[in-house]
Amino acid sequence: MNRGVYVFSQIMEFVDDYEFRKCVERYNGEYRIRKLSCRQQFTAMIFGQLAYRESLRDIITCLGAHEEKLYHLGFRQKIARNTLASANQKRDWRIYRDLAMVLIARARPMDPKSKEIIELDLDATVYLLDSTVIDLCLSLFGWARFDAQHSSIKLNMQLDLNGSIPAFFTITEGRVNDVNFLDEITFERGAYYVMDKGYLDYERWHKIHQAGTFFVL
Numbered sequence: 001m002n003r004g005v006y007v008f009s010q011i012m013e014f015v016d017d018y019e020f021r022k023c024v025e026r027y028n029g030e031y032r033i034r035k036l037s038c039r040q041q042f043t044a045m046i047f048g049q050l051a052y053r054e055s056l057r058d059i060i061t062c063l064g065a066h067e068e069k070l071y072h073l074g075f076r077q078k079i080a081r082n083t084l085a086s087a088n089q090k091r092d093w094r095i096y097r098d099l100a101m102v103l104i105a106r107a108r109p110m111d112p113k114s115k116e117i118i119e120l121d122l123d124a125t126v127y128l129l130d131s132t133v134i135d136l137c138l139s140l141f142g143w144a145r146f147d148a149q150h151s152s153i154k155l156n157m158q159l160d161l162n163g164s165i166p167a168f169f170t171i172t173e174g175r176v177n178d179v180n181f182l183d184e185i186t187f188e189r190g191a192y193y194v195m196d197k198g199y200l201d202y203e204r205w206h207k208i209h210q211a212g213t214f215f216v217l
Contacts, residue, residue, distance in 0.1 A: 005072075008050065012043060012074050015103070023099045027092040036079065038095060041087040043074050056081050056088075097171065104165055111163045124214075125188060126161040129195040131178050146174045156181040161194075179204065187211040 020039060024030055029038045048059035060081045063070060070078070136144055136151040144151040152174030158167045170184050178198035187193070189212040197217065208215050 006069070008047065008073050011050070012046070014106075015042075015099070019102045020099060023095045023102070026098065027095050029091055029095045036077075036083050036087050038087075038091060040076060040079065041084065041091065042096065042099075044079055044084055045088075047073070056085055060084065093171070101168070104167070108160070108163060108165050108167065111165050125191045127167060127188075127191060127193050128159040128161060129157070129181065129193055129199060130159070131156045131181065131198070133174050144173050150174075154178075156184075158185060158193075182208070187213040189213060192216060 053059045138151045141151040146152045182204045194216045
């Protein structure tokens with residue numbers, strides 16, 4: 001009988017409960033919630049991601065096969081597929097975005113690639129701005145409709161040139177123009193921001209200049 005701590009439980013210990021609760025309370029994530037807490041929802045989805053499950057049904061089936069281990073994996077209740085699906089549909093996604101930013105802030109200093117400094121004659125941080133479009137199923141994600149036949153979301157990224165972990169990100173509908181990402185960034189004084197022509201906007205560039213920051217097109 002295994003008397004140690006499961007690897008999954010050790011990984012979940014890095015998700016500080018205090019910080020998680022702050023994110024949940026910020027968006028009233030558990031207002032009138034009775035069946036499944038945000039923490040349990042998050043635990044189930046992370047389990048599915050790390051176990052390479054392909055659907056909610058797959059996640060629930062896998063958890064059911066290890067029912068005697070669920071408590072030690074961090075689950076405090078059995079989870080039904082419909083309950084998890086409902087939580088994914090109704091919970092505010094910004095809870096998990098804010099949590100991701102907390103974890104990113106902790107992880108970036110530990111990134112091994114951050115020690116592999118790219119030699120540049122610059123005494124400042126260099127950030128790269130870019131985006132990628134993620135296609136979605138139109139019948140399931142009608143709220144993210146891109147055109148008559150497609151749905152999509154756009155992942156906007158701010159990457160530190162000397163690291164592999166994003167410094168900042170946002171998720172928008174696929175049809176939102178890249179240049180809007182500049183409105184979300186807190187610009188670091190003295191840093192350089194490298195971007196392509198999709199971020200062309202002279203008014204926004206002037207604000208970057210006023211922040212004491214540099215941009216390269």
